[in-house]
Amino acid sequence: MSWRDIQCGALRPEHVGQRLTVAGWVDTRRDHGGLVFVDLRDHTGKVQLVLKESEGGHELRNEFVVQAVGEVAARAPDAVNPNLATGEVEIQVESLQILSRSTPLPFQIGDDTVEETTRLRYRWLDMRGERMQRNLRMSHAAVAGIRRTMDDLGFVDIWTPAMTRGTPEGARDFLVPVRLQPGRFFALAQSPQLFKQLCMIGGFDRYYQIATCFRDEDLRADRQFEFRQLDLEMAFVEREEVLDVMEAAVVGAFEAVGKSAPARPFPRISYDEAMSKYGSDKPDLRFGMEIEDATAATRGSEFGVFANAPCVRYIVVPKTFSRAEHERLVALTKEWGAKGLALLSQVAKFLSEQELEAFGVPDGSSALCVADEEEVAAHVLGLLRLHLARELDLIPDIDVFHWVFDFPLFEKDDEYGGWTFMHHAFTAPVKGSEVWDPSNPGDVRGQHYDLVWNGWELGSGSIRIHDVDVQERVFKTMGMTDDEAKSKFGFLLDALAMGAPPHGGFAMGIERFVALLAGEPDIRQIVAFPKVSSGTDPLTGAPTPMPDGVLAESGIRALPQEDPAKA
RNA sequence: CCCGGAGUAGCUCAACUGGAAGAGCAACGAACUGUCCAUUCGAAGGAUGCCGGUUCGAAUCCGGCCUCCGGGGCCA
Numbered sequence: 001m002s003w004r005d006i007q008c009g010a011l012r013p014e015h016v017g018q019r020l021t022v023a024g025w026v027d028t029r030r031d032h033g034g035l036v037f038v039d040l041r042d043h044t045g046k047v048q049l050v051l052k053e054s055e056g057g058h059e060l061r062n063e064f065v066v067q068a069v070g071e072v073a074a075r076a077p078d079a080v081n082p083n084l085a086t087g088e089v090e091i092q093v094e095s096l097q098i099l100s101r102s103t104p105l106p107f108q109i110g111d112d113t114v115e116e117t118t119r120l121r122y123r124w125l126d127m128r129g130e131r132m133q134r135n136l137r138m139s140h141a142a143v144a145g146i147r148r149t150m151d152d153l154g155f156v157d158i159w160t161p162a163m164t165r166g167t168p169e170g171a172r173d174f175l176v177p178v179r180l181q182p183g184r185f186f187a188l189a190q191s192p193q194l195f196k197q198l199c200m201i202g203g204f205d206r207y208y209q210i211a212t213c214f215r216d217e218d219l220r221a222d223r224q225f226e227f228r229q230l231d232l233e234m235a236f237v238e239r240e241e242v243l244d245v246m247e248a249a250v251v252g253a254f255e256a257v258g259k260s261a262p263a264r265p266f267p268r269i270s271y272d273e274a275m276s277k278y279g280s281d282k283p284d285l286r287f288g289m290e291i292e293d294a295t296a297a298t299r300g301s302e303f304g305v306f307a308n309a310p311c312v313r314y315i316v317v318p319k320t321f322s323r324a325e326h327e328r329l330v331a332l333t334k335e336w337g338a339k340g341l342a343l344l345s346q347v348a349k350f351l352s353e354q355e356l357e358a359f360g361v362p363d364g365s366s367a368l369c370v371a372d373e374e375e376v377a378a379h380v381l382g383l384l385r386l387h388l389a390r391e392l393d394l395i396p397d398i399d400v401f402h403w404v405f406d407f408p409l410f411e412k413d414d415e416y417g418g419w420t421f422m423h424h425a426f427t428a429p430v431k432g433s434e435v436w437d438p439s440n441p442g443d444v445r446g447q448h449y450d451l452v453w454n455g456w457e458l459g460s461g462s463i464r465i466h467d468v469d470v471q472e473r474v475f476k477t478m479g480m481t482d483d484e485a486k487s488k489f490g491f492l493l494d495a496l497a498m499g500a501p502p503h504g505g506f507a508m509g510i511e512r513f514v515a516l517l518a519g520e521p522d523i524r525q526i527v528a529f530p531k532v533s534s535g536t537d538p539l540t541g542a543p544t545p546m547p548d549g550v551l552a553e554s555g556i557r558a559l560p561q562e563d564p565a566k567a
Numbered sequence: 568c569c570c571g572g573a574g575u576a577g578c579u580c581a582a583c584u585g586g587a588a589g590a591g592c593a594a595c596g597a598a599c600u601g602u603c604c605a606u607u608c609g610a611a612g613g614a615u616g617c618c619g620g621u622u623c624g625a626a627u628c629c630g631g632c633c634u635c636c637g638g639g640g641c642c643a
Contacts, residue, residue, distance in 0.1 A: 028604055035600040048603070062593080081603055104594045107578045108604090111592090114578060117635055171642050191643080217642040218568095335570055335639065383639085423643040448643090460643070507643095522637095532635070 003067060009045020011086045015072040022047065022091060023067040023099070025128065026060050027109070036060070040068065040091075043133050048081070048090040055096050063109065063125075065100035068093045116524070120538045123529055135526050138257050139514045143210055145256020146230055149249050155208040155232060160195035162188055162212065167488070169420065169478075172216035174225070182555025188214035188226075191507055193424060194492055196233040197464055200503040201495045208232040210510065219533045221522035222456060222512050229459065233505030239447060239463055243403060246451060246461070246506050250401070250513075257517060266401040266451075274404050279382020281407070284455025285400045287389050289315055291381045294369070297358030303350035305342065309371030313378065314344065315385050318365050319392060329368065332387065338380040342369040386455070399516075401453050406430075409446035410477060418479045423448050425474055426492075427462040428504075434470050438477040451508060453516050461506030468496040 004023040006015070011022075027041035036057030038049040049068050051057035060066065070093040081087035106122055107114045110129040119126040126132055150157075166173045166187030173187035191213045199207040211231040219225065230249060234242060247264045254261035267285075274283050277290045293313050298306035306312050321329070326343050333341040344359055344367035361367045368384060370377040389395050409429050413420040419441055421427065427446040429436070436444045447463035465471045471493060475485040486493065511523040524530040531537050551557055 030602045030605045031599085032602065032605075033599040035602080037602050037605080039603070046603095050601085052600085076601080079601060079603090084603080087603090104577070106593095108593065110604095111578070113580090115574095115635080118578075169643085193643085215642065218640085220642090221637070223642070332570090337639090387638095421643070425643085427643085462643095533637090534634080538635095 007044040008040050008042045008047045009085055011047045011072060011089050011091070013074060013088050016074045016089060017072065019069065019071050019094075020091070021067060021069045022049075024065070025109075026062055026064045026066060028062070029057065029060050031058060038066075040066065041128075045085050047086040048084070049093050049096075050090050051093045051096060055093050056098075057093075057096070059098070061102060061104075063102035063105060063128075064098055065102075067097045067099055068095070070094045117532065117538055120524075120530065120532065123539055127528070131525070132528075135514070135518050135520060136528060138518050139510070139526055141257045142253040142514050142517060143510065145253040146249050147210070148256070149252030150208045150230075150232065153206070153245060153248065155206040156204055157209055158196075158199055158204065158207050160189070160192040160199075160209065160211065162214070164189045164195075165488075170424070174214045174216050177551075177554035177556050179554050184555075190215050191229065192231050193426065193507075194489075196231060196505060197426065197492070197503065198495055200233050200235040201498070201500045203235075205235045206232075207234075207505075211507075219531060219535060221524075222509075222515070224511070224523060224527060224530055225535065227512075227523070228510040229507040230510060231505070231507045233503060235501040235503040237463075237502070237504050239449060239504065242461055242463075242504050242506055243449065246459075246508065249508070250451075253513065253517070259517065262399060262401045266403055268403040268405055270406045271404055271408070272406065275378050279378040279380070279385065280455075281404055282450065282452045282455060282457040283382070283404075284386060284389070284395070285402055285452075286396055286398055286454055287394050289317065289385050289389060289394065291315055291378065291385065292359075294355075294358055297355050298351075301351060301355055303347060305340075305347075305371050306351075306355075306369075311374040311377050312369060312371045313374075313381055314359065314367045314369040315381050315388075316359075316361055316365050316367050317388055317392070318394070319388075320345075320364065320366050329384070333370065333380050333384060336380045336383050337376055338370050338372055340370075341380075341384070342371065343367075344369055399454060401451070404450040404452060405448075406445050407448040407450075408442065409444040409448075409474075410441045412442075416479070419477055421474070421478065422446065423460060423462065425478065425489075426464045426471070428465045428470070434467070436473070436477070438473065441477050447504070449506075451506075453513070456512055456516060457509075458513055458516075459506060459508030461504065463502070463504035466496060466500040466502050468493055468500075471496055 005020040006022060008022055008024045022040060024040040024042040027039040027046055030037040034053045036051040038051065038057065038060060039046045040049050068091060070091040072089050073092050075088055075090055105125060107118060107125070109125060112131060163176055163186035166175065166185060171190055173190065176186040176188060178184050178186060192209060192211050196207050209231045210228050212226055212228050214226050216225065217223065232245065234245065247266060251261040251264065271281060274281055279291055291313050292315070295312045298312045301307040321343060330341045344361060348356060359367050370380050407422055409422065409427060410419045411422045427448045430445045430447055433444050448460065449462065450460045451458045465474065472485060475489065511526045514526045515523045518526065520526060529537065529539060536543065545558070548557070
């Protein structure tokens with residue numbers, strides 16, 4: 001005997017007259033004394049059970065798991081429920097069995113006003129609701145669509161280690177102590193980057209993986225400690241071929257979830273344009289409000305703040321600001337690193353007619369100006385642009401995908417004063433600039449590309465270095481000695497020296513992608529069991545302290561921590 | 568680490584300038600044979616996140632802390 005003959009949401013008039021077994025959760029019950037109605041729910045939907053006095057319906061409570069046997073009956077015309085797919089039928093229960101009881105619930109299933117911490121603490125209940133069912137199923141469908149696309153395109157799914165060698169550069173690693181090697185640690189992989197390159201050198205030509213990655217950095221709406229990425233790598237390719245595959249994967253995912261896909265090819269902008277117009281390398285292109293430059297026009301201004309600044313930039317906002325509103329924005333921009341934020345109308349008295357004309361602010365609008373280093377002005381105005389667009393509700397409900405190209409290969413390292421890579425150390429420089437002055441590499445561009453959807457960075461990729469000399473030059477530019485390079489990345493240098501094909505690839509964050517696909521504001525709605533911002537799991541209570549003996553076995557000892565209960 | 572917001576019954580929220588902590592839903596008891604998030608009646612439910620201070624009197628004001636959310640820093 002099976003637990004059920006049919007799922008709850010599948011019952012239709014065609015089943016009338018059949019004696020069927022159904023099973024599911026008690027969604028609601030309406031107890032009329034001699035007659036009890038129960039909406040029985042599973043993930044496919046609900047069906048109404050009708051129980052007579054003798055069937056034990058009074059004992060049922062919300063979220064009990066029950067099995068019912070009965071005849072499917074047509075409802076009387078005036079008893080049809082048009083809000084239910086199964087609303088034309090009901091089950092006249094002959095026997096009912098309670099398979100599992102439930103204590104009173106901390107919240108009602110499907111209540112979308114419940115605080116997220118409570119939902120996460122009782123995620124198994126949250127998952128019974130329509131929202132998580134939809135999101136996790138959509139996530140599955142999107143990944144299935146991606147896998148299908150990759151398979152069709154001849155990519156080979158190769159598993160790479162989660163436990164690997166730590167890298168001091170870039171994001172912090174999660175460390176794994178090793179009992180057999182006391183005092184030594186694996187790092188959880190931040191991405192399969194080097195392994196997939198080795199797969200190319202190993203002759204696999206097209207690799208992909210839905211890879212789990214780990215980064216020990218503060219959590220955000222779009223960041224968890226662990227996340228998955230569509231990770232792919234191709235040998236003997238140019239940039240365009242990689243982009244083409246990625247667009248195919250994105251479209252494949254859209255089609256798999258039944259949404260109309262964005263038009264290909266996706267538009268492109270350069271890093272320089274993104275930074276100057278939008279102050280961000282992942283600009284939200286759903287709206288304008290572009291950053292403009294008034295440096296030339298104010299170079300000889302009598303207004304010293306403008307005249308003496310290395311750069312004067314501004315955005316024009318379709319609103320006038322009160323003094324209080326302006327002051328609030330000033331406080332915000334100072335927080336972001338600006339010295340101030342000038343409202344053009346307030347400093348207009350110091351400016352000439354010509355200067356004011358150069359700004360060209362229409363009536364009813366305001367120009368908000370930052371006079372500072374170019375980098376600061378771009379950064380601050382970029383953040384302000386986003387902030388005001390959200391606040392003033394200027395972002396249309398559309399989807400914009402685009403690529404960003406021509407990133408610098410290196411950037412200044414504020415912490416150590418030297419140079420470091422902008423994305424990772426394995427991105428190839430653009431053709432023709434394979435040689436540079438390691439002490440001043442700021443002008444070298446990399447064959448790097450980012451994919452952006454509505455201002456979220458979905459992922460990035462590059463054509464990699466396949467020439468061992470170029471790779472050594474990159475390490476050197478980062479201030480690594482030959483010995484250091486050899487000890488950290490000797491295996492890569494060896495591999496590159498033994499017949500490395502030209503290759504390149506990409507990595508796209510699955511949770512970010514699905515969150516946008518599902519219209520969710522953060523990736524916790526896409527992750528079955530996410531962590532909260534403090535880096536803890538409210539469901540299991542992890543992480544937990546470990547007994548000293550366990551730590552000792554792994555060759556480590558915990559530093560004493562202040563006990564918050566005593567403080 | 569920094570900035571901002573929030574924390575009142577199991578859940579979601581009220582409580583004006585400091586003046587007796589309240590509602591809906593859930594849970595509990597009861598009535599009811601056609602409801603559909605049934606209805607009606609009844610009873611119950613609270614150290615107002617924690618610690619301290621001001622006050623005749625604090626959910627409300629002040630100080631410190633905790634937790635969650637958003638963001639900055641950080642994050643190929």
